[in-house]
Amino acid sequence: MKKLLALFCGLTLLGCQAGKNQTNIELIQDMMDQINVKTQDWDPDSEDYSTVLTPPDGTVSRNRPPYKYDLDPKAAEKNLKNPLAEDYGVETLKLGKMKYEIYCMVCHGEQGAGNGTVAEKMTVKPPTLLSQKVRKHNDGRIYHIITNGQGVMGQYASQIHDEKSRWAIVNYVRTLQKQAN
Numbered sequence: 001m002k003k004l005l006a007l008f009c010g011l012t013l014l015g016c017q018a019g020k021n022q023t024n025i026e027l028i029q030d031m032m033d034q035i036n037v038k039t040q041d042w043d044p045d046s047e048d049y050s051t052v053l054t055p056p057d058g059t060v061s062r063n064r065p066p067y068k069y070d071l072d073p074k075a076a077e078k079n080l081k082n083p084l085a086e087d088y089g090v091e092t093l094k095l096g097k098m099k100y101e102i103y104c105m106v107c108h109g110e111q112g113a114g115n116g117t118v119a120e121k122m123t124v125k126p127p128t129l130l131s132q133k134v135r136k137h138n139d140g141r142i143y144h145i146i147t148n149g150q151g152v153m154g155q156y157a158s159q160i161h162d163e164k165s166r167w168a169i170v171n172y173v174r175t176l177q178k179q180a181n
């Protein structure tokens with residue numbers, strides 16, 4: 001019995017390690033020879049041997065239509081209509097507050113006064129969102145800043161995917177402005 005156990009342990013160890021610079025000994029072949037390729041691996045069947053495939057021209061990813069007003073704040077301001085303009089209900093504001101506190105508060109502060117925790121470490125300070133300037137921006141303009149960024153502020157489209165959340169943030173910023181009066 002002891003001998004059998006020793007043999008078993010030996011084989012197991014052998015199976016796992018063939019030495020630092022050698023391929024492992026394969027006891028079960030199929031587990032290692034798979035047809036799938038890993039990201040950024042070499043794919044002999046692909047045209048440029050890359051596994052990173054570019055979507056064909058004109059492809060639009062599902063549920064993510066391209067943003068129409070890319071880098072065009074004036075057009076956004078003119079054409080975007082807030083679908084939640086009349087909706088300052090509990091659910092919308094709860095969503096807006098949650099997203100604001102995840103994505104905006106670190107810079108613009110809990111009440112929107114521009115005094116978030118990382119603000120003091122930044123050379124270009126995040127401005128207050130309670131200013132006359134931001135109050136005068138229409139909803140579309142604020143939506144555009146979230147989607148596209150502005151100046152040194154990066155865009156948040158890739159983090160805040162769904163449009164509803166972005167509009168809910170706009171409504172929450174409006175609520176902070178009203179509260180600050």
Ligand code: HEC
Pocket residue numbers: 100103104105106107108124125126127128129131133134142145146150151152153154156169173
């Ligand atoms: C990393 C810090 C940072 C985060 C996070 C951030 N911002 Fe900003 N934001 C800035 C800075 C800095 C500016 C000024 C950019 C400029 O004009 O150069 C700015 C500008 C703005 C402006 C325009 C203000 C003005 O006076 O022109 C609005 C509106 C705004 N941010 C809203 C948001 C919202 C909403 C979020 C969350 C989705 C957010 N920001 C997240 C740093 C940040």
